[in-house]
Amino acid sequence: MRIIGVVVCVGFxxxxxxxxxxLGSSYGGGLVGFALFFVTLRARLIPLERVRGGxxxxxxxxxxxxxxVTAGVTYAAxxxxxxGVAIVVSTLVSTLLCLSVxxxxxxxxxxxxxxxx
Amino acid sequence: MSALxxxxxxxxxxxxxxxxxxxxxxxxLMLAAAVVGVVLVLLGPGVEAAFRQGIxxxxxxxxxxxxxxxxxxxxxxxxxxxxxxVGFTTALLLVSAGLSAASIVLVARWxxxxxxxxxxxxxxxxxxxxxxxxxxxxxxxxxxxSVIVATSGVLVGLVGPxxxxxxGVKDPRARGLALGASGHLVATAxxxxxxxxxxxxxxxxxxxxxxxTVGVSFLLHALRFF
Numbered sequence: 001m002r003i004i005g006v007v008v009c010v011g012f013x014x015x016x017x018x019x020x021x022x023l024g025s026s027y028g029g030g031l032v033g034f035a036l037f038f039v040t041l042r043a044r045l046i047p048l049e050r051v052r053g054g055x056x057x058x059x060x061x062x063x064x065x066x067x068x069v070t071a072g073v074t075y076a077a078x079x080x081x082x083x084g085v086a087i088v089v090s091t092l093v094s095t096l097l098c099l100s101v102x103x104x105x106x107x108x109x110x111x112x113x114x115x116x117x
Numbered sequence: 118m119s120a121l122x123x124x125x126x127x128x129x130x131x132x133x134x135x136x137x138x139x140x141x142x143x144x145x146l147m148l149a150a151a152v153v154g155v156v157l158v159l160l161g162p163g164v165e166a167a168f169r170q171g172i173x174x175x176x177x178x179x180x181x182x183x184x185x186x187x188x189x190x191x192x193x194x195x196x197x198x199x200x201x202x203v204g205f206t207t208a209l210l211l212v213s214a215g216l217s218a219a220s221i222v223l224v225a226r227w228x229x230x231x232x233x234x235x236x237x238x239x240x241x242x243x244x245x246x247x248x249x250x251x252x253x254x255x256x257x258x259x260x261x262x263s264v265i266v267a268t269s270g271v272l273v274g275l276v277g278p279x280x281x282x283x284x285g286v287k288d289p290r291a292r293g294l295a296l297g298a299s300g301h302l303v304a305t306a307x308x309x310x311x312x313x314x315x316x317x318x319x320x321x322x323x324x325x326x327x328x329x330t331v332g333v334s335f336l337l338h339a340l341r342f343f
Contacts, residue, residue: 005188006181013180030183030250031331037184041191048191055188058181061135062302063146065179066245068127068172070146070267071153072260075165080261086228087265090238094221095269095299098242099277102213102322103286103295109205110288 005054008046012037123164123171127153144274144303146245146267183246186324193321206294207329210322213298214329217242222342235343237261239334241269243327244301251331255338266301273300274307293318298326 016033040046080087130149138145157168194203221238230238236257240248245266252262277300281292289312296304297319305323309316337343 005185009181009184012184012187016184017180030180031247033180033184034187038187038190041187042194048188051188052192055185058185059189061131062182062244062246063144063149064128064131065175065182066249066263066267067131067146067149067153068123068168068175069249069259069263070150071127071157072168072172073150073264074154074157075162075168075260078162080234080258083225083228083230083234086225086230087234087238087261089228090221090224090230091241091265091269092272093224094217094238094241095272096280097220098213098217099273099280099295099299100284101216102209102298103281103284103291105209105212106206106291106294107284107286107288109209110291 001050002053002057005051005056006058007054008051009033009037009054009058012040120167120171123168124174126156127172127175144267144271144306146303147271150264150267179246179250183250186244186246186327189320190324193317193324206321207325209294210298210326211329211333214242214326214333217299218330218333218337219342222337226343232343233257234261236338238265239337239343240330241265242299243330243334244323247327247331251334255334267303269299270301270303274303277304278307278311289315290318294322297322301327 012033017029134149236255240251293315296308305319308319
């Protein structure tokens with residue numbers, strides 16, 4: 001069953017690639033394929049049960065193809081050494097802001113939902 | 118040094134970190150990348166061209182993996198439609214994606230970062246499968262984006278639950294949304310450890326927030342923020 005899900009994901013990726021290339025875009029076809037696949041699933045043109053196993057396999061190993069890119073920061077670090085402070089501070093601000101805003105707003109909304117008659 | 122060795126070395130590092138994950142309990146990506154990174158430092162800058170050539174084939178795997186995220190999103194959106202107010206949640210995640218991308222770009226620019234660094238930082242709040250291609254499309258550095266995304270995920274995974282408790286956020290759905298939106302896969306794994314409810318909310322946030330962050334990053338680029 002897993003192979004079906006993997007083949008379907010590869011098929012939608014290739015479809016996305018074909019679309020972005022025909023449009024002359026430099027953007028990868030993965031996201032276009034993702035959007036098309038999501039719409040197809042929501043429209044129930046493909047049953048979720050058929051693709052759940054294969055998708056689960058790919059999502060579980062999401063980190064696999066980015067090990068090399070992440071390790072490649074060894075070279076990127078040299079290029080961006082002069083901007084290290086800007087990168088670290090901006091990342092901390094953005095991450096903690098996002099965590100706090102979403103947590104507090106969702107907490108407020110869920111409390112309102114509970115107390116509303 | 119042959120490109121093939123780097124290709125196999127990355128696969129081996131991942132396999133080793135994945136198989137032993139129950140023992141070391143570290144994020145698999147961080148451990149595998151750290152091992153490869155140490156090897157690269159030891160080998161020096163002379164092997165960069167062979168390394169780049171060796172890891173290039175992996176980019177073809179990112180496409181199908183990005184597509185695969187549509188399945189948990191479709192499942193989560195079906196659950197969410199019944200259990201929560203999806204409209205509010207999506208609006209909240211849109212605000213959060215805007216805040217994340219705008220704050221990181223503005224602070225980085227204020228501190229003197231280049232346009233390339235800003236393009237690499239803008240999609241930080243999206244999971245790697247979404248942020249890396251976005252960074253490349255915006256002429257950023259895929260390596261820098263990947264490490265920033267992984268680092269912020271580890272940061273949220275480590276301090277996020279404690280910070281949310283300090284802020285009085287106890288509802289598992291609220292905790293899951295916050296963890297998934299800010300800390301990607303690492304924090305989502307942490308949310309699943311807390312409860313199924315937190316894990317489901319985190320998965321929903323991980324994907325919706327990621328997609329919205331991609332849109333916001335392009336918008337900021339079009340508005341010449343960087």
